[in-house]
Amino acid sequence: MKQVEQFALRHYVKAIDYLKPHFALESTVSFQTILIACVVFVSFEFLRGHFETAQSHLQSGLKIMKEANLFPENRGSKSISFSQHSLTNDWIMEAFFRLHILIGLFKYPDHDSDM
Numbered sequence: 001m002k003q004v005e006q007f008a009l010r011h012y013v014k015a016i017d018y019l020k021p022h023f024a025l026e027s028t029v030s031f032q033t034i035l036i037a038c039v040v041f042v043s044f045e046f047l048r049g050h051f052e053t054a055q056s057h058l059q060s061g062l063k064i065m066k067e068a069n070l071f072p073e074n075r076g077s078k079s080i081s082f083s084q085h086s087l088t089n090d091w092i093m094e095a096f097f098r099l100h101i102l103i104g105l106f107k108y109p110d111h112d113s114d115m
Contacts, residue, residue: 031068
């Protein structure tokens with residue numbers, strides 16, 4: 001593995017470690033932080049040419065979005081929900097939809113998508 005690759009991977013792991021406390025908080029801001037980081041990770045993997053890993057991160061983000069009731073059809077369920085409509089939530093949804101379309105353009109099958 002190249003030095004640059006090792007450097008990037010080391011910082012990537014650190015970033016994931018910094019997100020771990022947010023999973024326990026289960027607040028709107030925590031979910032937004034996690035999902036924004038997920039968008040960054042998906043983009044990072046696309047730039048590195050690791051399309052399968054990008055797809056995996058995207059699927060994880062979609063699962064978190066579903067659990068957080070960010071999808072309009074899921075807002076009536078009993079799991080953790082975003083308390084109010086916000087521009088941040090709109091941006092997150094748009095980013096995930098755009099990444100989902102991007103994966104489709106690269107012709108990578110989307111096995112477990114709920115979209």
